[in-house]
Amino acid sequence: MAAPGEAIIRCEGLRKTYGSVEALKGLNLTVYPHSIFGLLGPNGAGKSTTIKLLTRQIRPTSGQAWVAGASITSAKADVRACIGYLSEQPALYTWMSGQEFLDFTGELFGLSASDRRRRRDELLELVGLTAAARRRIGSYSNGMRQRLGIAQALVNRPEVLFLDEPVSALDPIGRKEILELFQRLKGEATVFFSSHVLADVDRICDAVAVLNHGELLVQASITELKERYAPPMISVELECAAEDLQRLLAREPWVQHITVSGSRATLLVRDLATAKRALPALLVNAGLPLLRYEVTQPTLEDVFLRLVGKEGNLSGTGEEA
Numbered sequence: 001m002a003a004p005g006e007a008i009i010r011c012e013g014l015r016k017t018y019g020s021v022e023a024l025k026g027l028n029l030t031v032y033p034h035s036i037f038g039l040l041g042p043n044g045a046g047k048s049t050t051i052k053l054l055t056r057q058i059r060p061t062s063g064q065a066w067v068a069g070a071s072i073t074s075a076k077a078d079v080r081a082c083i084g085y086l087s088e089q090p091a092l093y094t095w096m097s098g099q100e101f102l103d104f105t106g107e108l109f110g111l112s113a114s115d116r117r118r119r120r121d122e123l124l125e126l127v128g129l130t131a132a133a134r135r136r137i138g139s140y141s142n143g144m145r146q147r148l149g150i151a152q153a154l155v156n157r158p159e160v161l162f163l164d165e166p167v168s169a170l171d172p173i174g175r176k177e178i179l180e181l182f183q184r185l186k187g188e189a190t191v192f193f194s195s196h197v198l199a200d201v202d203r204i205c206d207a208v209a210v211l212n213h214g215e216l217l218v219q220a221s222i223t224e225l226k227e228r229y230a231p232p233m234i235s236v237e238l239e240c241a242a243e244d245l246q247r248l249l250a251r252e253p254w255v256q257h258i259t260v261s262g263s264r265a266t267l268l269v270r271d272l273a274t275a276k277r278a279l280p281a282l283l284v285n286a287g288l289p290l291l292r293y294e295v296t297q298p299t300l301e302d303v304f305l306r307l308v309g310k311e312g313n314l315s316g317t318g319e320e321a
């Protein structure tokens with residue numbers, strides 16, 4: 001159990017090679033208790049490898065990590081007793097009912113019959129499956145299966161819940177349900193999940209790490225990430241060509257970059273407050289007629305495109321996932 005203020009997950013130089021493939025190249029990571037942590041990166045970045053290492057399914061080639069105070073390579077303290085895990089493609093016994101499946105999982109964790117019943121009913125309620133508890137899993141929708149998968153990962157009251165791509169295969173309603181569930185879990189457990197769906201991560205994560213080609217590009221809170229990598233932009237549309245505006249703004253210290261296309265200009269600004277005051281005055285003084293003015297806040301997708309470049313196949317909305 002992590003002491004207050006201490007990391008619940010810490011990785012130091014964690015490395016994994018599969019033959020000649022270096023899947024993880026010395027990862028350093030810190031996750032604090034009761035946070036929702038998103039592990040992001042394009043295909044092949046090393047996300048599943050990280051989760052498999054932290055859940056002791058595979059062993060590191062070198063380096064070390066601790067989860068809830070236990071080393072992932074320790075022979076004495078097995079971290080699996082205090083974590084929950086849901087794989088990318090969870091294998092559920094489709095002939096069982098949801099209730100039977102949770103009962104079975106409880107038995108694997110050594111719970112007594114009465115504890116199993118209590119925990120099973122609590123979890124069915126938590127994930128919104130009470131009404132479908134006696135139905136065969138084979139008749140569940142993808143969203144229901146995913147919620148049952150999360151319930152089975154919570155049977156042992158884990159301190160950390162690891163989920164590999166838990167929302168990627170779901171439609172917007174299914175994703176919303178799962179994300180709301182993560183928020184409800186925050187009081188009980190740390191949620192560590194990997195995802196390609198940037199809009200979802202943006203909405204619920206406290207902090208994120210971005211991997212690319214097995215390397216950590218950045219670890220930060222969502223706010224820090226946006227401030228650091230995606231400064232706000234101002235888009236303007238004039239009644240005339242925007243080239244004059246480009247010339248006028250070239251000397252302004254609050255302008256970081258300006259792109260012009262016909263009558264439109266997009267400004268990347270260093271200081272939004274100054275820009276908001278100075279730009280309208282500058283347009284008026286120069287007699288440039290304004291049609292449209294908009295301040296755009298960066299999305300997590302903007303940050304990604306900047307960090308991993310266009311070769312990464314991360315998505316902004318997840319609608320296409």
Ligand SMILES: Nc1ncnc2c1ncn2[C@@H]1O[C@H](COP(=O)(O)OP(=O)(O)OP(=O)(O)O)[C@@H](O)[C@H]1O
Nearest residue numbers: 018021022023041042043044045046047048049050
């Ligand atoms: N068992 C394995 N044997 C050989 N190479 C592997 C194995 N597992 C993963 N890799 C390779 O390690 C790298 C990282 O894979 P990993 O599955 O961790 O990435 P990922 O970020 O989870 O990708 P995805 O989003 O596609 O699931 C990839 O190049 C992958 O091909």
